[in-house]
Amino acid sequence: MTGEESQPVPQGRRCFVSNLAWRTSWQDLKDHFKSSGNVVFANVMQDTSGRSKGWGIVEFETAEQAADACATKNGSRVDGRILMVREDREDRDVKRGNNSASHRAGESSGMQVVVHGIPWSFDDQQLMAIFTDRIPSTQIESAEVVYGRDSRSRGYGTVKFLSSEDAQLAIQECDGLELQGRLLSVKLDQWG
Known part of the structure; x- marks a missing residue:
């Protein structure tokens, strides 16, 4: 069976x-x-x-x-x-x-991105706002900043969009963006 x-x-x-x-x-x-x-x-x-x-x-x-x-x-x-x-x-x-x-392990759904270089002070809402402020039409399911044991941001997180088109647009519009002296890297999440 x-x-x-x-x-x-x-x-x-x-x-x-x-x-x-x-x-x-x-x-x-x-x-x-x-x-x-x-x-x-x-x-x-x-x-x-x-x-x-x-x-x-x-x-x-x-x-x-x-x-x-x-x-x-x-x-x-x-x-x-x-x-x-x-x-x-x-x-x-x-x-x-x-x-x-x-959607097998190691294959991206195309709807989630990993964002590196997030300003240290940013929380989940501010991470989401990076994309919604620049692309008002985008629809986001969730945004999560990763924190360490010391409760401090690790400077990266994930953003889940409701469509692969929104995720691709986010990569095009925000990859390489500079915020508070940090350069954003926005890539498809291979596990998301």
């Missing part, structure tokens, strides 16, 4: 992880989950002040690895807290339906 026959509902590659300790970082999540498979992305969500929201996302190379993580890591402990782990219900690969079959 193949995996498709045993799973009539598409399984995503992302896990939603909640009940995180305030001090738990994305690196802690990645380290904890790597025994389930190849972690291609991990993030702990933070508010505008840089404080953890107590939840995060872990994305794996395959849906099978994500399913294993949901089964084996739910109830495990990190930084003294018992984690609650489930499939990410917002996983856009699953929500897209047919597109998820053609």
